[in-house]
Amino acid sequence: MTALTRDRNTPRRDGVQFNDPLAAGVKIFAGSLYCLNASGYAVPGSTSTTLKARGRAEETVDNTSGAAGAATVEGRRGCFQFANSTTTDEITRADIGNECYIADDQTVAKTSATDTRSVAGVIRDVDSDGVWVEI
Structure with a gap:
């Protein structure tokens, strides 16, 4: 890679809203605290040492019968x-x-x-x- 020699259209995000793939076999409810597990999939908040708080779920998403990544949840930090x-x-x-x-x-x-x-x-x-x- 080399340094820029002309303008670049750099994409941006607001950093507060995300769409995350759900782990297999989970349901996340709107308004709940959800996390990312060690594999980076969204899971409901629970007692565990391996979770990273991601935000509040903006919607209910049911992936109880789906594979990891088969559904996504919209979340928000704040x-x-x-x-x-x-x-x-x-x-x-x-x-x-x-x-x-x-x-x-x-x-x-x-x-x-x-x-x-x-x-x-x-x-x-x-x-x-x-x-x-x-x-």
Whole structure:
């Protein structure tokens, strides 16, 4: 490759909206926290150490009877409200600015539960309805 010698029409994305292929045998619900697994396929958020939080699903996609990549889900990155964990893993206002962890596809927790959960994102706010997480 060589350096440019003329103008280049460089494609761009806004960096907040994605279409990801689903893993085999999964269903992702609209509004849920979804992740990419170790193979790069979309899966619902769950307790696991190998997931990478991707965003909020913009639609419901059912690939329960399909092969990996047979369906895609539209997702969005941003700051979204998810359910707060309970008891010792409940997130409080004192945790704003810290990372939180994926408990399931709608719930985040304060701790990694001894390194058994993946990072969901950064806690931006906490209110009576849940936790605002920037993914």
